[in-house]
Amino acid sequence: MAKITIYFENIPYSVEDNLTILEAARVCGYNIPSLCTYKNGECSVASCRVCLVKVEGERRLVASCAYPVRDGLKVFINDPEAVVARRTSVELILSNHNMDCQTCRKNGQCELLEVAKRVGAEPNRYPGAKTEVTLDHLAPGLVRDTSKCVLCGRCIERCKNAQGIGILGFENRGFKTIVSPVANRSFSNVPCIQCGQCTLVCPTGALMENNEIYKLDKAFKEGKYVIVQTAPAVRAALGEEFGDPVGTDATGKMVAALRRLGFYRVFDTNFAADLTITEEASEFVKRVVDKVPGPMLTSCSPGWINYIEYYYPELLPHLSSCKSPHEMMGAIIKSYYAEKNGIDKDKICVVSIMPCVAKKYEKERPANSVDGVQDVDVVLTTRELAQLIKRSGMMWKKLPEEKFDNDLLGATTGAAVIFGVTGGVMEAAVRTAYNILTKKELEPIEFTAVRGLQGIKEASVTINGLTVNLAVCSGMKNAKAILESVKNGTCKYDFVEVMGCPGGCVNGGGQPYVANIFKPNEEDDIMDTYIQKRADVLYKSDENCEVRRSHLNPDVNKLYQDYLEAYGSHKAHEILHTEYNSNREKYPSDK
Amino acid sequence: MVLRKEAVNQIKEICARYKDEPSPLMLILSDTQKEYGYIPLEVQEVISGETGIPVSEIYGVVTFYSFFSLTPKGKYVIGCCVGTACYVKGGQNVLDKFGELLKIKPGETSEDGLFTLDALRCIGACGIAPAISINGKVYPKVALSAIPGIIAEYRKKAQEE
Numbered sequence: 001m002a003k004i005t006i007y008f009e010n011i012p013y014s015v016e017d018n019l020t021i022l023e024a025a026r027v028c029g030y031n032i033p034s035l036c037t038y039k040n041g042e043c044s045v046a047s048c049r050v051c052l053v054k055v056e057g058e059r060r061l062v063a064s065c066a067y068p069v070r071d072g073l074k075v076f077i078n079d080p081e082a083v084v085a086r087r088t089s090v091e092l093i094l095s096n097h098n099m100d101c102q103t104c105r106k107n108g109q110c111e112l113l114e115v116a117k118r119v120g121a122e123p124n125r126y127p128g129a130k131t132e133v134t135l136d137h138l139a140p141g142l143v144r145d146t147s148k149c150v151l152c153g154r155c156i157e158r159c160k161n162a163q164g165i166g167i168l169g170f171e172n173r174g175f176k177t178i179v180s181p182v183a184n185r186s187f188s189n190v191p192c193i194q195c196g197q198c199t200l201v202c203p204t205g206a207l208m209e210n211n212e213i214y215k216l217d218k219a220f221k222e223g224k225y226v227i228v229q230t231a232p233a234v235r236a237a238l239g240e241e242f243g244d245p246v247g248t249d250a251t252g253k254m255v256a257a258l259r260r261l262g263f264y265r266v267f268d269t270n271f272a273a274d275l276t277i278t279e280e281a282s283e284f285v286k287r288v289v290d291k292v293p294g295p296m297l298t299s300c301s302p303g304w305i306n307y308i309e310y311y312y313p314e315l316l317p318h319l320s321s322c323k324s325p326h327e328m329m330g331a332i333i334k335s336y337y338a339e340k341n342g343i344d345k346d347k348i349c350v351v352s353i354m355p356c357v358a359k360k361y362e363k364e365r366p367a368n369s370v371d372g373v374q375d376v377d378v379v380l381t382t383r384e385l386a387q388l389i390k391r392s393g394m395m396w397k398k399l400p401e402e403k404f405d406n407d408l409l410g411a412t413t414g415a416a417v418i419f420g421v422t423g424g425v426m427e428a429a430v431r432t433a434y435n436i437l438t439k440k441e442l443e444p445i446e447f448t449a450v451r452g453l454q455g456i457k458e459a460s461v462t463i464n465g466l467t468v469n470l471a472v473c474s475g476m477k478n479a480k481a482i483l484e485s486v487k488n489g490t491c492k493y494d495f496v497e498v499m500g501c502p503g504g505c506v507n508g509g510g511q512p513y514v515a516n517i518f519k520p521n522e523e524d525d526i527m528d529t530y531i532q533k534r535a536d537v538l539y540k541s542d543e544n545c546e547v548r549r550s551h552l553n554p555d556v557n558k559l560y561q562d563y564l565e566a567y568g569s570h571k572a573h574e575i576l577h578t579e580y581n582s583n584r585e586k587y588p589s590d591k
Numbered sequence: 592m593v594l595r596k597e598a599v600n601q602i603k604e605i606c607a608r609y610k611d612e613p614s615p616l617m618l619i620l621s622d623t624q625k626e627y628g629y630i631p632l633e634v635q636e637v638i639s640g641e642t643g644i645p646v647s648e649i650y651g652v653v654t655f656y657s658f659f660s661l662t663p664k665g666k667y668v669i670g671c672c673v674g675t676a677c678y679v680k681g682g683q684n685v686l687d688k689f690g691e692l693l694k695i696k697p698g699e700t701s702e703d704g705l706f707t708l709d710a711l712r713c714i715g716a717c718g719i720a721p722a723i724s725i726n727g728k729v730y731p732k733v734a735l736s737a738i739p740g741i742i743a744e745y746r747k748k749a750q751e752e
Contacts, residue, residue, distance in 0.1 A: 156647075160645055160648070165645070166644075166645025166646070166647055166648060167645070167647060168647055169645065169647030169648050169650060170651045170655075171647075171650060171651050171654050172654045172655070173654070173655045180647075181647060182632065182635075182646050182647045182650040183632060586636070587632060587636065587646075589592065
C-alpha cells in the first residue's frame with residue numbers, strides 16, 4: 001500500500017492509496033456524516049447522499065463513501081454548497097420518515113437522528129405524501145417498521161453477504177420502494193433464521209428485536225419467582241451501553257443491577273454451558289465409539305438451528321440433540337431446582353438475558369419444554385437489559401461488583417465462559433471429551449488452534465492414538481461451505497462447532513450497537529476490533545477461573561449424582577435434549 | 592400453489608440456457624415471462640434454487656421492471672403510453688377508454704384472459720403520439736374512436752386461433 005498526499009480543507013494529509021474519501025477523512029480526523037455506509041465501504045450503495053463533499057475539479061458534489069482517493073486530491077467538507085446539499089439530503093430522508101422519535105426505542109442510538117442534528121436539518125422542510133407503512137410484529141425475534149426505514153440497504157448486504165442468506169431485498173420502485181422479505185411478508189413467513197444481524201447495522205429503528213420487557217413486568221406483578229440467567233457474551237458488552245470502553249468486563253455490575261431489579265435469583269448460564277459440554281462431549285464420544293458417520297454439529301445457536309432446518313434438513317441427523325445452554329438452565333431450574341426448593345414450577349418465570357434475538361424464537365419451540373411447561377419464559381437481549389437498567393434509575397458507575405447466586409446452580413468454569421465466542425464451545429468440549437476418553441486432562445489447557453475470528457478454523461487433536469479432526473465456523477456463509485462438503489461427501493471433519501453470527505455470540509444480533517458516530521473516544525478502527533475486544537474479555541475470564549474444565553464443575557457433578565444419574569442418561573435426555581423439525585416450509589402460502 | 596413438474600423442468604431449462612452468463616437474472620426472467628406468461632413466487636423459488644440468487648433479490652427485480660408480472664398476463668398486452676408527449680396528446684384518455692371498454696384498471700387482466708392493460712412511461716414513439724403497443728406492435732396517433740375497432744380486431748384474431 002503506497003502513501004499519497006490528499007488535502008482536506010487545503011491541509012495536506014498522508015494516507016493509504018486504497019481508501020475512499022470517507023475512510024480517509026476518518027483517519028485524518030474528520031467525521032463526514034453518512035448513513036448507508038456501514039464500515040470501510042462495506043454495504044455502500046451510495047444511496048443516502050448524506051456524505052456529499054466538494055472535490056476540486058469535479059463538476060458536481062461527490063458521495064465520499066464511493067469516491068476513491070488519489071494523489072493530490074483536494075476535498076472540501078465545509079464548502080457552503082456541500083453543507084447545504086448534505087442538509088437537503090437528510091431533510092429529504094426525513095420527509096418520508098416516521099417522526100415519532102420521542103417514543104422510538106432507537107432514540108439515543110439512532111444514526112439518522114444524530115446525523116440530522118449534526119447537519120442542522122429542519123424536520124418538516126418537505127412535507128407531503130409518505131410511503132405506505134408495514135409493521136411486522138409476528139416473528140418472535142424481530143420486528144420491522146418500514147416507516148423508519150431510510151432504504152440504505154445495510155441490512156440487505158449483511159443478510160446476503162455476511163450470512164449468505166438474503167432474506168431482505170429492495171422491492172417495488174420509486175416512491176413505493178421498501179426493504180422487506182419477499183412480497184412484504186413477515187419474518188415468520190419466510191426462511192429467516194432470526195439471527196438479528198440486520199438489527200446491528202440498521203441506522204434507525206426500522207429493524208429491532210421484539211421487545212419482551214412487558215412480559216417480565218407481568219411476571220413480577222403476578223408475584224412469580226422470577227429467576228434470571230445471563231449468557232457469557234452479555235457481560236462482555238453490556239458496559240458499552242453505559243459508556244464503558246469496548247472490551248470492559250461488566251460481570252459484577254451486571255449481577256448487582258439484576259439483583260436490584262428484583263430477581264429472585266441471579267444465575268449464570270455458564271452453569272448450564274458446563275452441563276451442555278458434559279452432555280455434548282459424551283454424545284460425541286458415543287458417536288465416535290459407535291462409529292456413527294461424522295461430523296457431529298453443535299446445537300447451541302438457535303439461528304444456526306433455523307438455518308439447517310430450513311436449508312439442509314437432510315443433514316439434521318448430524319446435529320447434536322443437546323438443548324442450548326439457556327434452555328438447559330431453564331429446564332433444570334423448573335425441575336431439579338424447583339424440587340429441591342419445594343417451589344411449584346408453574347410459579348417460576350425463567351428470564352434469559354441473551355446476546356441473541358433468535359433465542360426469543362427458540363424458547364417458543366414446542367420441543368423446548370418439559371411436560372408442556374416452557375423451559376424459558378422470557379428472553380431479553382443485552383440491549384433490552386440496558387434499557388431495563390436505565391428505566392430503573394440505577395447509576396451504572398455507582399453499582400458495586402457482585403457475584404452470581406450460588407445455591408445448587410452456582411458453580412461455573414472457565415470452559416463455559418468462552419461459549420460466547422467462536423471456537424469456545426469446541427475448546428470447552430475438547431477439554432472434556434479428552435478426559436472422558438483418556439481419564440487424563442488435556443495439557444496445555446488452552447487449545448489455541450480454534451481461537452481467532454476467522455470464518456472457518458481447522459484443528460486436530462490426538463486422543464488415545466485416534467486423530468479427531470475439528471472445525472469451527474461462525475456466520476452462515478461459512479456454515480454453508482461446510483454443509484455443502486458434508487452433503488457431497490468431502491467433509492473430513494469429525495466434530496464441527498457452528499455459531500450463527502459472525503464471530504460468535506459476542507457479535508450476536510442482540511448485542512449493543514457499534515457505530516463510529518457514537519464512539520468518539522474509541523480508536524478509528526473500532527468497527528474492525530470490537531468483536532475481538534469482546535472476545536478477549538471472555539478469554540481473560542477463563543484464565544482467571546480456578547476450575548476451567550466443565551467435567552470438574554462441582555455443582556454439575558452433584559446434579560448428575562443427585563438427579564440425572566449419568567452423562568446422557570434417560571433422564572438427562574428427557575430434560576436436556578431436544579428435537580428438530582425436518583419439515584419446515586420456507587414460504588408457507590397462507591399469509 | 593404447487594408447480595407442475597413440467598413447469599419446473601421448463602424453468603430449469605431456461606436457467607440452464609444462461610448458466611455461463613456472468614449476470615443471468617434478467618435473461619432468465621425475460622424468457623420466463625415470455626414462455627410462462629408470468630413470474631409468481633413459486634417460479635422465483637425455482638430460479639433461486641438453480642442460480643443461488645436470493646428470492647428477495649429476484650422478487651425485487653420482478654417488481655422493479657413493469658415488463659415482469661407476478662400475475663398471469665392476458666393473451667394481448669395493451670401498453671398505453673402516458674409519457675410526457677403522449678400524455679399531452681391525450682394518452683391518458685386513450686388509457687381510460689381502453690379501461691372503460693374492457694372493464695379493467697391499468698395493471699389488470701380482463702376476465703376472459705384476453706387483455707391486460709398497462710400504463711407505460713414513454714415507449715420512444717413521441718413523434719406519433721399518442722401511441723400504444725399491443726404485444727410489441729405499435730399503433731400511431733390513436734384516436735378514441737378507433738379503440739373499439741382495435742379491441743374487436745384482437746377478439747376476432749383470438750377466435751380464429
